[in-house]
Amino acid sequence: MDDSLQNTDELEQEIKSFTDDAALAFLKKIQNRPCEACGVDDWFLIPDLKVAGWEEPLSRGVLNPVFVISCKNCGNLRSFAWARILWFMKSEYPQHGE
Ligand SMILES: [Zn+2]
Numbered sequence: 001m002d003d004s005l006q007n008t009d010e011l012e013q014e015i016k017s018f019t020d021d022a023a024l025a026f027l028k029k030i031q032n033r034p035c036e037a038c039g040v041d042d043w044f045l046i047p048d049l050k051v052a053g054w055e056e057p058l059s060r061g062v063l064n065p066v067f068v069i070s071c072k073n074c075g076n077l078r079s080f081a082w083a084r085i086l087w088f089m090k091s092e093y094p095q096h097g098e
Pocket residue numbers: 035036037038039040071072073074075076
Protein backbone atom coordinates (compact mmCIF):
# COMPACT_ATOMS: atom_id res chain seq x y z
CA MET A 1 0.00 0.00 0.00
CA ASP A 2 1.06 3.49 -0.78
CA ASP A 3 0.65 5.88 2.16
CA SER A 4 0.11 8.79 -0.18
CA LEU A 5 -3.17 7.29 -1.35
CA GLN A 6 -5.97 9.30 0.08
CA ASN A 7 -9.00 7.78 1.66
CA THR A 8 -12.28 8.62 -0.03
CA ASP A 9 -13.88 10.22 3.05
CA GLU A 10 -11.08 12.75 3.26
CA LEU A 11 -11.37 13.49 -0.43
CA GLU A 12 -15.13 13.84 -0.15
CA GLN A 13 -14.68 16.41 2.62
CA GLU A 14 -12.18 18.34 0.53
CA ILE A 15 -14.52 18.39 -2.44
CA LYS A 16 -17.41 19.55 -0.25
CA SER A 17 -15.35 22.36 1.20
CA PHE A 18 -14.43 23.51 -2.32
CA THR A 19 -17.71 25.38 -2.81
CA ASP A 20 -18.73 27.26 -5.94
CA ASP A 21 -17.71 30.47 -4.17
CA ALA A 22 -14.29 29.02 -3.43
CA ALA A 23 -13.99 27.83 -7.04
CA LEU A 24 -14.78 31.31 -8.35
CA ALA A 25 -12.34 32.84 -5.87
CA PHE A 26 -9.67 30.45 -7.12
CA LEU A 27 -10.28 31.43 -10.76
CA LYS A 28 -10.00 35.07 -9.77
CA LYS A 29 -6.83 34.46 -7.77
CA ILE A 30 -5.05 32.82 -10.69
CA GLN A 31 -6.44 35.37 -13.14
CA ASN A 32 -7.98 32.64 -15.25
CA ARG A 33 -7.47 33.52 -18.90
CA PRO A 34 -9.77 33.32 -21.93
CA CYS A 35 -10.31 29.97 -23.62
CA GLU A 36 -7.23 28.75 -25.50
CA ALA A 37 -9.47 27.09 -28.08
CA CYS A 38 -11.83 29.90 -29.07
CA GLY A 39 -10.64 33.04 -27.27
CA VAL A 40 -13.95 33.67 -25.48
CA ASP A 41 -13.71 34.48 -21.77
CA ASP A 42 -16.90 32.91 -20.46
CA TRP A 43 -16.53 29.88 -18.22
CA PHE A 44 -18.93 27.84 -16.16
CA LEU A 45 -18.77 25.20 -13.46
CA ILE A 46 -20.33 21.92 -14.54
CA PRO A 47 -22.61 20.97 -11.64
CA ASP A 48 -21.95 17.23 -11.70
CA LEU A 49 -18.40 17.41 -13.00
CA LYS A 50 -16.80 20.16 -10.97
CA VAL A 51 -14.26 17.66 -9.75
CA ALA A 52 -13.31 14.77 -12.02
CA GLY A 53 -10.56 12.18 -11.82
CA TRP A 54 -7.65 11.50 -14.11
CA GLU A 55 -6.62 7.90 -14.02
CA GLU A 56 -2.95 6.96 -13.66
CA PRO A 57 -2.45 3.99 -15.97
CA LEU A 58 0.92 3.12 -14.44
CA SER A 59 -0.48 3.14 -10.91
CA ARG A 60 -3.26 0.66 -11.54
CA GLY A 61 -6.05 3.11 -11.98
CA VAL A 62 -5.31 5.49 -9.09
CA LEU A 63 -7.44 8.58 -9.61
CA ASN A 64 -6.03 12.09 -9.40
CA PRO A 65 -8.79 14.60 -8.77
CA VAL A 66 -8.91 17.67 -10.98
CA PHE A 67 -11.08 20.77 -10.80
CA VAL A 68 -12.81 21.20 -14.16
CA ILE A 69 -14.33 24.24 -15.84
CA SER A 70 -15.94 24.45 -19.25
CA CYS A 71 -15.95 27.18 -21.89
CA LYS A 72 -19.53 28.29 -22.49
CA ASN A 73 -18.83 28.99 -26.13
CA CYS A 74 -16.99 25.92 -27.42
CA GLY A 75 -17.17 23.41 -24.57
CA ASN A 76 -13.42 23.22 -24.10
CA LEU A 77 -12.59 21.73 -20.71
CA ARG A 78 -9.84 23.20 -18.57
CA SER A 79 -8.60 21.24 -15.59
CA PHE A 80 -6.54 22.15 -12.52
CA ALA A 81 -4.47 19.83 -10.35
CA TRP A 82 -6.17 19.10 -7.04
CA ALA A 83 -2.95 19.79 -5.13
CA ARG A 84 -3.11 23.38 -6.37
CA ILE A 85 -6.72 23.65 -5.22
CA LEU A 86 -5.78 22.33 -1.77
CA TRP A 87 -2.97 24.87 -1.53
CA PHE A 88 -5.44 27.61 -2.43
CA MET A 89 -7.91 26.42 0.19
CA LYS A 90 -5.22 26.16 2.83
CA SER A 91 -3.18 29.26 2.19
CA GLU A 92 -4.83 31.66 -0.22
CA TYR A 93 -8.58 31.55 0.27
CA PRO A 94 -9.27 34.62 2.44
CA GLN A 95 -11.99 33.05 4.61
CA HIS A 96 -9.73 30.17 5.46
CA GLY A 97 -6.32 31.82 5.53
CA GLU A 98 -4.27 33.01 8.50
ZN1 LIG B 1 -13.85 28.09 -25.93
